[in-house]
Amino acid sequence: xxxxxxxxxxxxxxxxxxxxxxxxxxxxxxxxxxxxxxxxxxxxxxxxxxxxxxxxxxxxxxxxxxxxxxxxxxxxxxxxxxxxxxxxxxxxxxxxxxxxxxxxxxxxxxxxxxxxxxxxxxxxxxxxxxxxxxxxxxxxxxxxxxxxxxxxxxxxxxxxxxxxxxxxxxxxxxxxxxxxxxxxxxxxxxxxxxxxxxxxxxxxxxxxxxxxxxxxxxxxxxxxxxxxxxxxxxx
Numbered sequence: 001x002x003x004x005x006x007x008x009x010x011x012x013x014x015x016x017x018x019x020x021x022x023x024x025x026x027x028x029x030x031x032x033x034x035x036x037x038x039x040x041x042x043x044x045x046x047x048x049x050x051x052x053x054x055x056x057x058x059x060x061x062x063x064x065x066x067x068x069x070x071x072x073x074x075x076x077x078x079x080x081x082x083x084x085x086x087x088x089x090x091x092x093x094x095x096x097x098x099x100x101x102x103x104x105x106x107x108x109x110x111x112x113x114x115x116x117x118x119x120x121x122x123x124x125x126x127x128x129x130x131x132x133x134x135x136x137x138x139x140x141x142x143x144x145x146x147x148x149x150x151x152x153x154x155x156x157x158x159x160x161x162x163x164x165x166x167x168x169x170x171x172x173x174x175x176x177x178x179x180x181x182x183x184x185x186x187x188x189x190x191x192x193x194x195x196x197x198x199x200x201x202x203x204x205x206x207x208x209x210x211x212x213x214x215x216x217x218x219x220x221x222x223x224x225x226x227x228x229x230x231x232x233x234x235x
Contacts, residue, residue, distance in 0.1 A: 013130045014041040016059040018050040018076055019092065020068050023205075027119040028063070028092075035123050047071035051079055058084035061126050064109075066093040066100055074100075074107050081108030088129045092122065094209045101140055111135040115206040116199075139174070173214060173232055180207040185224050185233060 015032050017040070019025040025045065032040045041059045044050040047068045054076070062080050066073040077089050090111030091104045101112055111129045113122060114137040125135035136144070173181065176197075183193045194204045212218060215226040227233040 012037055012039045013061055013126065014039050014059045015061045015063065015126060016040075016042040016044075016053060018044045018047075018053075018062070018064040018068070018073060020045045020065060024115065024119070028122060031119045031123050032126070038123070038126070045069075047073065047075060050076040054079055054083045058087050060087060061130050062087050062089045063092050063122075063126065064089065066091060066095050066104065074103050077104055077107040077109050090125065090129050090135065094206055094213070096137075096139055096143070096210065098143055101143060112140050113137050114139060116203045118203065173211060173227075177207050177211050177214070178232065180204060181211055181223060181227055181233065184208070184220055185227075 015038055017025060017028060017032070019028065022045075025043065029040055029043060032038050042053050042056070044053055045068075047070045050064065050068070050073070062076075062084065064073040064076050064080075073091070073093070077091070080087055080089055088111070089109045090113060091109050092113050092115060093100070094115055095101075096114050104112060111125065111134050113125060113135060117125070117137070128135050179197065180193055183196065188196065190204045190208065193199075197204070211223055215223050215230075217223045217226050224233065
């Protein structure tokens with residue numbers, strides 16, 4: 001006896017992923033494949049391949065990273081908004097600064113997630129996006145609200161003009177980032193920190209990348225030195 005076809009079978013959410021981090025990409029594609037109401041319609045790891053995929057049949061949801069090895073994911077968002085007008089676009093990135101957020105939204109993104117969410121949580125946000133929602137990480141939502149609170153113009157020109165000088169200044173670490181950095185200073189590994197903070201190791205890696213970006217360093221030793229120099233960590 002054949003099982004009756006459900007709405008999930010008839011109208012699954014077709015998802016395309018543009019992500020250059022192989023670990024995050026593998027984990028995300030795995031949970032999308034396992035979701036009963038989703039179909040993985042395509043994957044790319046570069047800007048060029050992402051743009052090439054837009055020549056094919058449109059997906060329902062495009063999940064795109066911004067920091068791609070050959071350019072910005074914002075170019076893919078802008079092109080997808082033109083070539084796949086019915087597709088809902090969501091950013092999944094480590095960039096949480098105002099310039100990237102506003103440029104992505106202006107290009108056509110309807111959702112913006114930092115990579116501090118687990119892949120399983122991201123799947124829930126994909127469902128929300130496909131249902132007409134606009135998932136936004138709490139940190140990003142706070143930035144957007146603050147922007148409106150300050151009455152700042154929403155034009156991209158103004159955004160860039162304001163964001164550029166801000167990027168040249170040191171950005172304070174969040175409480176969670178300080179906590180991660182403090183544990184790094186004490187010699188804990190990423191997996192040990194994940195266990196202590198009850199986070200996934202993906203999330204811990206995301207915190208580490210954001211710490212490096214904010215402190216403008218490329219190693220743990222440099223991060224510890226810079227944090228102590230700036231008074232973020234005690235000597």
